[in-house]
Amino acid sequence: MSLKGKTVFITGASRGIGREIALRVAKDGAYVVIAAKSTEEHPKLGGSIYTVAKEVEEAGGRALAIALDVRDQAQVVQAMQQAAEHFGGIDVVINNAGAIKLSGVESLDPNRFDLMYQINTRAVMVCSQAALPYLKKSENPHILNLSPPLNLDEQWFASYAPYTITKYGMSMLTIGMSQEFAHYGISVNSLWPRTIIATAAVEFTVGGKQLFNQARLPTIMADAAYAILTSEKRAISGRLMIDEDILREKGVADFAQYRYTDTDDELMVDLFVEK
Numbered sequence: 001m002s003l004k005g006k007t008v009f010i011t012g013a014s015r016g017i018g019r020e021i022a023l024r025v026a027k028d029g030a031y032v033v034i035a036a037k038s039t040e041e042h043p044k045l046g047g048s049i050y051t052v053a054k055e056v057e058e059a060g061g062r063a064l065a066i067a068l069d070v071r072d073q074a075q076v077v078q079a080m081q082q083a084a085e086h087f088g089g090i091d092v093v094i095n096n097a098g099a100i101k102l103s104g105v106e107s108l109d110p111n112r113f114d115l116m117y118q119i120n121t122r123a124v125m126v127c128s129q130a131a132l133p134y135l136k137k138s139e140n141p142h143i144l145n146l147s148p149p150l151n152l153d154e155q156w157f158a159s160y161a162p163y164t165i166t167k168y169g170m171s172m173l174t175i176g177m178s179q180e181f182a183h184y185g186i187s188v189n190s191l192w193p194r195t196i197i198a199t200a201a202v203e204f205t206v207g208g209k210q211l212f213n214q215a216r217l218p219t220i221m222a223d224a225a226y227a228i229l230t231s232e233k234r235a236i237s238g239r240l241m242i243d244e245d246i247l248r249e250k251g252v253a254d255f256a257q258y259r260y261t262d263t264d265d266e267l268m269v270d271l272f273v274e275k
Contacts, residue, residue: 001140001230004029007087008229009080011070011127012097014038015047016199017146017218021094022052024222025229026061031087035068035079036097046200062087070097070123071115073130080130090134092229095124095145095170100205102160113162120147121169128177132184141186142229146221147171148192148272149240156272167272171240178238187237189228193221194244195267198260212260214268220258223247242273 003025012018014036022032034049034056041048053063064086066079084090099119101112128143135141147170156164171190178188196202198215224243227250228236236246244255259267269275 001232002028003092003226003229005031006091006138006140007031007033007083007089008092008094009033009035009083009090009127009131010094010096011035011068011123013094014049014052015042016201017197017221018094018096019047019052019055020218020222021096021225022056022061022063023059024219024226025092026056026059026063029060029062031062031064032056033064033066033079033083033087033090035066035070035083037067037069039067070127071118073126076123076126077130080127080134084134089137090131091138091140092142092144093127093131093135094225095127095143097123098146098201099166100163100201102163102205104159105161108162113166116163116166117169120166121173124170124173128173128188132181135181135186136184140232141184143174143177143181143186143188144225144228145170145174145188145190146192147174147190147240148270149190149242151272151274153274164272174240175238182234182237185234187228187231187234189236189238190240191221191224191228191246192240192242192272193270194242194273196270197221211268213263213265215260216255216258216267217260220244220247220255223252 013034038048049065053065056063099116174190196215198212
């Protein structure tokens, strides 16, 4: 199916994976809501809701830029209403906004944990809840959370349990909402990269731009998201998927196209993924 004329609401869409998904669905002629805090381009990170809105329209879609702090429930409810009134409904919600701090319990400021929990976990519930009245009216509604498979190996808790907890919270909400919203016909899934992705988060939070030699482009996540969002009638729901796996299911065999560089460096496997 095509996403032409479908309204896709994406949080944290001013850069990185969120931006790339916005541009991918725009190629179909989707109506894209770019919802993020970045109203001006960051000097290091670049991108704003307005620059992405322009790119979406140049790619063939329609765009609505909304300044949004996903921690603020009232703002979220208002943003969903604004999007639905502007485009006539909401068909897809992509919970892409995220916060990361790879610190253990001993050294992590509790305020930072609150931030990660509010953005990574609570916002998924708040945004999905606020969108529900509109998703119920869609012919093929989807909620997609950018969160990992649930892997209880102690290595994912040893050094940064607080971050792991908040990301796993998203994935558990995926499983729960898929069951809870089944009678509404809403597909709910999670998507996570097999390898690190060349984004500002990796460059400035994880380990620097030199890691890009071991990274893939965010287009792989956009193509994987598109594969999920174009599935119909809950053919895919309640799954915690890896980008490469869902693309292989759809017949993709060439993954060299997604490399950031054409070096022979071994790709770095992302957090929460078994090598």
